[in-house]
Amino acid sequence: MPELWIDVLTVLDGTARLAAPLIFCAMAGLVSERSGIVDIGLEGKLLAGAFAAAAVATLTGSPWAGLAAALAASVMLALVHGFACITHRGEQIVSGVAVNILALGMTVVVANALFRHGGHTPALGAGERFSPIALPFAESLREVPLLGPLYAELVSGHNLLVYAAFLSVLLVWWLGWRTRFGLRLRAAGELPEAVDSAGVSVSALRYRGILIAGLLCGLAGAYLSIAHGAGFVREMSAGKGFLALAALIFGRWRPLPVLFACLLFGLLDTVAPRLQGMELPLIGPAPVALVSVLPYAMTVVLLAGFFGRAVPPGALGRPFVKEH
Amino acid sequence: MSGGNGSGEARRAAVRLRGVTKRFGAVLANDDVDLDIPAGTVHGIIGENGAGKSTLASIIYGLYAADRGSMEIDGRPASLRSPADAIRLGVGMVHQHFMLVPTFTVLENVMLGMEGGFRLRGGEADIRARLEDLSRTHGLEVDPDALIDDLPVGLRQRVEILKALFRGARILILDEPTGVLTPDETDRLFVVLRAIRDAGGTAVLITHKLREVMAVCDTVSVMRHGRLAGHRNTDETTTGELAELMVGRKVGQTVRPPESGARTPVLRAAGLTWRQAGSAPRLQDVSLELRAGEILAVAGVSGNGQSELLDLLSGLADVQEGYVEFAGRRIDAAHPATPAELRALGLAHVPEDRQRRGLVLPFEARENAVLGRPERAGPGPWTSGAAMQAHAEPLIERFDIRPPEPRRPAAGFSGGNQQKIVLAREFESVPAVLLLGQPTRGVDIGTIETIHAEVMALKERGSAILLVSTELDEILALADRIMVLNAGRVAGTVPAEGATARRLGLMMTGASEGMGA
Numbered sequence: 001m002p003e004l005w006i007d008v009l010t011v012l013d014g015t016a017r018l019a020a021p022l023i024f025c026a027m028a029g030l031v032s033e034r035s036g037i038v039d040i041g042l043e044g045k046l047l048a049g050a051f052a053a054a055a056v057a058t059l060t061g062s063p064w065a066g067l068a069a070a071l072a073a074s075v076m077l078a079l080v081h082g083f084a085c086i087t088h089r090g091e092q093i094v095s096g097v098a099v100n101i102l103a104l105g106m107t108v109v110v111a112n113a114l115f116r117h118g119g120h121t122p123a124l125g126a127g128e129r130f131s132p133i134a135l136p137f138a139e140s141l142r143e144v145p146l147l148g149p150l151y152a153e154l155v156s157g158h159n160l161l162v163y164a165a166f167l168s169v170l171l172v173w174w175l176g177w178r179t180r181f182g183l184r185l186r187a188a189g190e191l192p193e194a195v196d197s198a199g200v201s202v203s204a205l206r207y208r209g210i211l212i213a214g215l216l217c218g219l220a221g222a223y224l225s226i227a228h229g230a231g232f233v234r235e236m237s238a239g240k241g242f243l244a245l246a247a248l249i250f251g252r253w254r255p256l257p258v259l260f261a262c263l264l265f266g267l268l269d270t271v272a273p274r275l276q277g278m279e280l281p282l283i284g285p286a287p288v289a290l291v292s293v294l295p296y297a298m299t300v301v302l303l304a305g306f307f308g309r310a311v312p313p314g315a316l317g318r319p320f321v322k323e324h
Numbered sequence: 325m326s327g328g329n330g331s332g333e334a335r336r337a338a339v340r341l342r343g344v345t346k347r348f349g350a351v352l353a354n355d356d357v358d359l360d361i362p363a364g365t366v367h368g369i370i371g372e373n374g375a376g377k378s379t380l381a382s383i384i385y386g387l388y389a390a391d392r393g394s395m396e397i398d399g400r401p402a403s404l405r406s407p408a409d410a411i412r413l414g415v416g417m418v419h420q421h422f423m424l425v426p427t428f429t430v431l432e433n434v435m436l437g438m439e440g441g442f443r444l445r446g447g448e449a450d451i452r453a454r455l456e457d458l459s460r461t462h463g464l465e466v467d468p469d470a471l472i473d474d475l476p477v478g479l480r481q482r483v484e485i486l487k488a489l490f491r492g493a494r495i496l497i498l499d500e501p502t503g504v505l506t507p508d509e510t511d512r513l514f515v516v517l518r519a520i521r522d523a524g525g526t527a528v529l530i531t532h533k534l535r536e537v538m539a540v541c542d543t544v545s546v547m548r549h550g551r552l553a554g555h556r557n558t559d560e561t562t563t564g565e566l567a568e569l570m571v572g573r574k575v576g577q578t579v580r581p582p583e584s585g586a587r588t589p590v591l592r593a594a595g596l597t598w599r600q601a602g603s604a605p606r607l608q609d610v611s612l613e614l615r616a617g618e619i620l621a622v623a624g625v626s627g628n629g630q631s632e633l634l635d636l637l638s639g640l641a642d643v644q645e646g647y648v649e650f651a652g653r654r655i656d657a658a659h660p661a662t663p664a665e666l667r668a669l670g671l672a673h674v675p676e677d678r679q680r681r682g683l684v685l686p687f688e689a690r691e692n693a694v695l696g697r698p699e700r701a702g703p704g705p706w707t708s709g710a711a712m713q714a715h716a717e718p719l720i721e722r723f724d725i726r727p728p729e730p731r732r733p734a735a736g737f738s739g740g741n742q743q744k745i746v747l748a749r750e751f752e753s754v755p756a757v758l759l760l761g762q763p764t765r766g767v768d769i770g771t772i773e774t775i776h777a778e779v780m781a782l783k784e785r786g787s788a789i790l791l792v793s794t795e796l797d798e799i800l801a802l803a804d805r806i807m808v809l810n811a812g813r814v815a816g817t818v819p820a821e822g823a824t825a826r827r828l829g830l831m832m833t834g835a836s837e838g839m840g841a
Contacts, residue, residue: 180439187425187436194423197387198437199408314426 005146009153011270016158017228019266020165021046024220025244026251026258027172028213034176034253035209036189036202036315040096041081042217043241044103049074049221051107054121054232055114057128057225066128066226071218077103078214086206089319100241108234119234121225130159130227161223166259168216173255175212185209189313192320202320217241246299252310265295336399338363338495338526339384339415344393346379353379354390355550361495361543363398366517366527368537368558371547372570372768374738377530378420380547381497384528385417386410397495416493418484420500424472431455431468434487451490458489462519478509485516496520497528502536506625507796507829514540532570532769534563535797546570571770587615590788591637591671591757595646598632606632607812609646614757614788619779621791621803621820623828629812630792631676634761637790638673639663650757667696672750676761676792682746683734690716690730693749719748724774740771747775751782758782758789764798776802796825810834 025042032039052073057066077099084095108119115121135156142152176182185205188195192202220240225232247265251258268291275286302310339361346354353376361367371377382388384395386404395402397413404410407417424433431448434455440447452468459465464482472480481501488496498517502510517527517540529541537544538558546553546569554569591614598607607629614620622630635641637648639661647656651669655661663673675681683692690712694701700715702708716730723744725737734742743763750758763779764772779802783789793799799806799820806823808815808831815831 178444180442180444183428183432183436183439183444187428190425190427191423193419193421194425194433194436197407197417197419197423199406199411200437 002145002149006149006153009149011267011274013154013157014270015263015266016154016162017266018269019262020162020228021220021223021240022244022247022262022265023165023259024168024216024223025241026247026262027168027255028216028220029245029248030253030255030258031172031176031185031209031216032213033248033316034189034313035185035206036192036313036318036320037082037085037206037210038092038096038317039081039210039213040093040245041077041099041103041241042213042244043237043239044096044100045074045077045214045217046221046224046241047100047107047235047237048077048103049218050225050236051111051121051221051232052218053222054124054225055111057124058115058121058231061128063129063222063226067130067219067222070222070226071215074218074221075211075214078210078217082207082210085319086203086210089321092317092319104235107232111232111234121232124226124230128226129230130161130222132157132159133163159223159227161219161227164219165223168219169255169259176255181205181208186313188320189315192315192318196320196322202322206320243295246295249310249312250295250299250302253313268292268294336363337361337396338398339528340396340399341380341384342394344380344383344390344395346376346383346388346390348379352550354383357393357547357550357552359545359552360555361526361528361545363526364521364524365542366521366529366540368541368544369528369530369547370532370534370537370544370566370570371553372532372770373740373766374768375547375570376550377547378499379550381417381499381528381530384410385415385497411491411493414492414494415497416488416491416495417497418481418488418499418501420503422480422484424480424483424487426473427471429469429471430466430475430483430486433472433483434468434490438491455486455490458486462486462489462516464516477504478506478512481505481509481513489520494524495526495528497530499530500532501529502531502533504626506833507825508833510536534566537566538563548572567769587618589613589615591648591650593637593646593648596633596636596643596648597645598636598641599644605812607636610809610812610814611646612790612807612814612817614790616756616786616788617783618804619783619789619791619802621793621799621806622809623793623796623799623806624809624815624832626794628809628832630809631761632812633809634673634676634759634790634792638671638675638759639666664696670753670756671759672753672755672757673759674746674750674761674763676765678743678746683742685735686733688731688733689720689725689737689745692734692745693719693730695749697749697753719752723748723778740767743767743775744771747778751778754782754785755787758787760789760791762793763791764793764795772798796828799828800825808832 025046029039029042049070053066053070056069057063081095081099084090085092111117111119111121138152138156141148176186184195184200188202188205195202195205224236229236243265244262247261248258250261272288272291275288275291278286280286337360339359341357341359344354344357357380369377369380379388383390386407386409389405397415402413425436431452435447435451440451455468464486466479466482466486472483475483485496501513505513517529520527529536531537541558543555543557544566545555546566548570556566594611596607596610597605599605610633612620622633624630632641636643640663642660643656645657647654650666650671653661653669679685684695693716694712700711702711713730720728720730725741725744725748734745737745747763760779763775767775779789791799791802800823803820805817806820806828807817808828810832811834815834
């Protein structure tokens, strides 16, 4: 029993680690899309953030400087997206794709120019990244049955950004559903004309939404390269931005369901490698590839309307044109 | 405030415009407009579609900035840069398309932009109390926690009015507010407008319906081609005079031709019941008969099954229960017919939503004129510009489509002219059966006359016509028989002779049954 419990906790612990960047990105997407701006550029912002964090952490030796750089890089891309979509009412998907391509190319080019390391950054030392934090009494409480290991294994021992990821859900929910800003932001995503008619600027709201999305993706990027990992590897975002988008749809643009979707996807990601080579009853060798595909497959099934309808914000992707 | 009407001295102007001009590209929407809206009145602004009344309202509400001219509100010069400025000066607006977030509650919609603090909880109790107070004093009862999506149109409009009053509006502009209302709801709206006036406020009613102006307005301004064509007190004018001012010439009444004897049935439908999978029936046990040379009108508040009936008869939706007999074919659940098959058998359809179903807006007028009639587009599977041109030119002339440019994209025509393109295409072949959905919705008076004349001409040539309209005036002017739908059921079918708007209105709301006919 205790052994199984420890196994469960280890899996959940891995889930939290793998879900953290998804949660940041999905919350970024939530804020952006709730304001009416499609954010297919999550992936690009994540990648740019990851690179900027690792590069600056390497150059300065400070993870905090790395984090600041990640935020700046991601926000810059977000502003490019905003300038194209909000100021110039461009096609949001195209702009998002451009952001992704830009990040994909720029990170490798700049990495090569700075470090001559095949598009990677050098490995970071312990002081140059965010290390796991042992919460108080983790060791002394470990002997308490059930809850002790839960606290020591699952709750304690993560780096700062994992906690920040979970906190971001609470923050997005509070901002979005308990504040004036949130009410207006969501209205801008549903019916921008109503916001305009109430005398509030739709563009300003959407820029703020995009800005928050940029900050959250920057956090996710820093997590990948200077907290979870120890340096930047080319294309290290590996589709996590798109997976976050899937989680956003899966959770129907609501913070708590989106969090659960991220955790579910993180769980699948944790379990998949553990199944490698395992013989399952009836099925035979575990279909690892199938498990990796599951998040996307489930999202497609969801979109096809099998578990009720996923209704996006009413004005999502529609530029707001104020006639003059 | 000088409440009430009819005081002898000149009333103070709530809104005063001088020389207001607004241009959109090549279109002069407002041309040097001088307008005084007396305070403490219900004031009408009437005009045909495109006469510039909505633009004028948008300028007063700060949505558009005028190119030239000046404005005073309550005697003080006002230069509005946004609706926020207008709201501050006490101007409120109820838009034609409601500015309500469908996924928000009534309360959330009302507080949007006026939340009273960064945290919503801070101001909510206070706002709720004020909203309930406003509801009570103006007779605008509505549940503050209801989701807009769940409210009927009449109640949504109430929320819009509450929203404006909540923002301190003393001058309330309503843009075509009655288009979506039942006669009963319209009456209730008018009670509210009078209450606003009696409390010292000013209501500005923008409409193209003369009857409404005469019923509720104290004073009225008439717009024509972007200019102010006249200003009247309603107790000193007639609908005839106002119509003349609007159109710029005398407007004739459609003359009902004499009865033309026995008519042969062309299409028969029996026991039609239709539902969207898993929901209540939208259409229940509907039977009807269309006869050659006769117009059967379907009256009802929109959303009571008319659209579903048109979809079934035109083949856009499959028959589920019951059957349709047409041109020797029996169409039922086991034997469906596609729209193309039905068209080939001589059925034409003017859809209710002309922009989404009747036209491909980015396509040229001449391309739209051959949609569904491939034989007109050119030889065999090819399309030929010359063939389409030759087909379109006489139609443009006959239906007076303006501007007469076959190669202009459909999106570049006004609503009325877009409708004429659809009508020209469907009328051209003299169909055996014509399904006519909302033929004059959003169309100006002058064009309505043309359209009505064409419909009557088609009837004279022997087409059997099913007319679906939410305008009772139109139904009474055109129909031979009137079928009233209420909640998907036939509430009754009555001969047009002797039918009145009042009696039809009662049948539409399910208050009374008609006799068979």
